Structure formats: structure tokens, C-alpha cells
Amino acid sequence: MDPVGRLFLCGRCRAQVVICSRCDRGQIYCGAACSQAARKESQRAAGRRYQQGRRGRFAHAGRARRHRQRRRQKNNVTHQGSPAPPPDGLLAADSTAAARQPQQTPPRILPVAARHCHFCGCLCAEAVRFGFLPRRVPPTDNPKRNST
16 A cells, blocks of 8 residues: 655745655655755844844944954955956857756646655655644553553
């Protein structure tokens, strides 16, 4: 019997994803790329929120002050400058041809008929669920817990 799959939309790119019950760990992203990008966005937002508060503003001001002092002492630059432009300023012959060709990306939305798990590739049952599986609590030997 094929495992029952869960159908969900990726929390970042909104791609339709089927995941089998064996691989299902409560994922909300279609893969590592979306998960990492969402994590990076979340960390940036947290940094912005921190710097908007009093403590974050003072910490940022202190870092900037220390950086200016180091720069005055060493006379260093923190970032590299732009590369020098080519002497004649002409474009490469193949640069315009690449710009004219549209990038063809594969469709991100899977048809409902695609019943294969997005993560392991196994075939899932025809019926899919939309919610999570209930959490399985292992039996314990704790008498307080079993008394109800």
C-alpha cells in the first residue's frame, strides 16, 4: 500500500509540493534553497528590528565609532572599489545575444496528478491530506501519566 501524502504550498515560493508520510516532519518549504532563503530573510528582519530599538541603535553607534577610530589609525578601506572600466568601453560580442534570449525556467507548480514525494520520490496514494498527522506520543512507564 502506498503511503498517504500531504499536499502543501511552499511557504516562500508557493510551489505545490507532495510529501509522503515517511518524509513528513512538518516541512513548510519545498527544499533547502527556499528554507535557507527564508531563514536569511528572517535574520535580516530581526536585525532591522533590533537596530530600530534603543539598545540596537547604541550598539550600532558604538560599532561605527570604533570602526572610524580604526580607520583613522590605519587609514584602511573596508570594501574594495569598483573595477576600472575597459579603455574603449565596448560591449563584448556575446553580451547582447544573452540578454535577448529569455530565461526558460521549469514550472514550479506540480499538477495534482503528480503523486510522487518531492523529497524521496516514492509514489504516494491517490488521496492526499492537507493537514499534519497527529503527533504520536510513545507509551511511558510513568504511573502519574497513565492514571487518567
